[in-house]
Amino acid sequence: MIELIVADRCTDCGACVEVCPTNVLERAPSGPPQLARVEDCQTCFMCELYCRADAIYVAPDCDRRVAITQETALASGRLGQYRQHSGWDEWAGQFPxxxxxxxxxxxxxxxxxxxxxxxxxxxxx
The missing domain is CATH 1.20.5 (Single alpha-helices involved in coiled-coils or other helix-helix interfaces)
Structure with missing residues (x-):
């Protein structure tokens, strides 16, 4: 389930809002998108895949929220890991x-x- 968007990394491109199949995210007047309907998250990781800034953390648990802070997410090294291991964008030559x-x-x-x-x-x- 989507847990957080790291504001310092977010470029406000809106890609995550556009690709979310269940409308979990909403554009904000300024700053990163808002987690508007987290309970509708299907843990599909689409938002994380399309976030070129690696600003989104989606926990693999799709049944319940997992408490995590921005500091913990940044320190974990998991931000962007799914996108990387999926071979998206700059990782296309290294990971299939x-x-x-x-x-x-x-x-x-x-x-x-x-x-x-x-x-x-x-x-x-």
């Missing part, structure tokens, strides 16, 4: 962009969940 593999990951997770649900149904019958 394998986002297309996520379809397989999601399909296998769905099959595993369906299998687990079927096993639970058999035990309760």
């Amino acid at each position: 962009n394998e986002q297309w593999l996520m379809e397989t990951v999601f399909r296998r997770a769905g099959e595993a969940a369906a299998g687990a649900a079927g096993a639970d149904d058999k035990r309760t019958a």
Whole structure:
């Protein structure tokens, strides 16, 4: 879930606002975008991928907020890590962009969940 935008790094380009599929972010009159509807975040990481300033921190936990300060986020070295490891922009030559593999990951997770649900149904019958 999106947790914070580091104001000192944000360039106010608005890319994160435009790519968010669930309208979590809103442009502010000045400064970085506002986290307007965090509860709608799907943890898709699109905002983080499109943030060339590496100013956005999205925690991998999609069920609940994770408390983190700007100082902790900056010290962690995680800002921009997802974009880097996805081979976006300046990282294209060093890391392969394998986002297309996520379809397989999601399909296998769905099959595993369906299998687990079927096993639970058999035990309760």
